[in-house]
Amino acid sequence: IQIFEYNGSALVAMVGKNCFAIASDRRLGVQLQTIATDFKRISKIHDHLFIGLSGLATDRLVFRHKLYQLREERGMKPETFASLVSAILYEKRFGPYLCQPVIAGLGEDDKPFICTMDSIGAKELAKDFVVSGTASESNQIWYVPWKNLLFITESPGKEAEELFETISQALLSSVDRDCLSGWGGHVYVVTPNEIKERILKGRMD
Numbered sequence: 001i002q003i004f005e006y007n008g009s010a011l012v013a014m015v016g017k018n019c020f021a022i023a024s025d026r027r028l029g030v031q032l033q034t035i036a037t038d039f040k041r042i043s044k045i046h047d048h049l050f051i052g053l054s055g056l057a058t059d060r061l062v063f064r065h066k067l068y069q070l071r072e073e074r075g076m077k078p079e080t081f082a083s084l085v086s087a088i089l090y091e092k093r094f095g096p097y098l099c100q101p102v103i104a105g106l107g108e109d110d111k112p113f114i115c116t117m118d119s120i121g122a123k124e125l126a127k128d129f130v131v132s133g134t135a136s137e138s139n140q141i142w143y144v145p146w147k148n149l150l151f152i153t154e155s156p157g158k159e160a161e162e163l164f165e166t167i168s169q170a171l172l173s174s175v176d177r178d179c180l181s182g183w184g185g186h187v188y189v190v191t192p193n194e195i196k197e198r199i200l201k202g203r204m205d
Helices: 060-072 078-091 136-140 143-147 158-174
Strands: 008-018 020-027 028-030 033-036 043-048 048-057 101-106 112-119 125-126 127-135 185-188 195-200
Touching: 008 048, 008 101, 008 112, 008 158, 020 043, 020 048, 020 112, 020 125, 020 158, 043 060, 043 185, 048 078, 048 127, 060 078, 078 101, 078 112, 078 143, 101 127, 112 127, 112 136, 127 136, 158 185
Parallel strands: none
Antiparallel strands: 008 020, 008 127, 020 185, 028 033, 043 048, 048 101, 101 112, 112 125, 185 195
């Protein structure tokens, strides 16, 4: 088994109209052994910025952001935070942190920003969705149907709900095809004015 498949995970982030959603599964495992079924992979950096980690579980990035807030008296922009995470990972490139982060946030003018990167900090930016973890291949199949759902309505509230429905279906469908992730899901939908956090119930096997 590859080292990145050791714990199993499923992470996905999608953008909508002035909003974004980020979701993960809830299983923590050691290969095929399940250790926990309520594991949180997603951390809130601030109200408009979230990070999900497949693999390594750490709060070091929350700590680094708090140091930045104390020094600068403001929160980090998503692009700045992505560069920080990338630099931290690249610094350890000869003995890397075994994780593949997914970063999602709202930048200037409430423009959504999402990106993922590999274990040495090589960023991959996207305009629509990013995935990470052992269920990432089965998450990719949702790309076409999700594109058809995007911008169905101009209502920001309803679009956030459309985004929630789509990311939830994508996550649950992908973990059903991956034996190393699952046990439901954890979804955040973030708009300029609110954060909605929901727990998904999925197959418990």
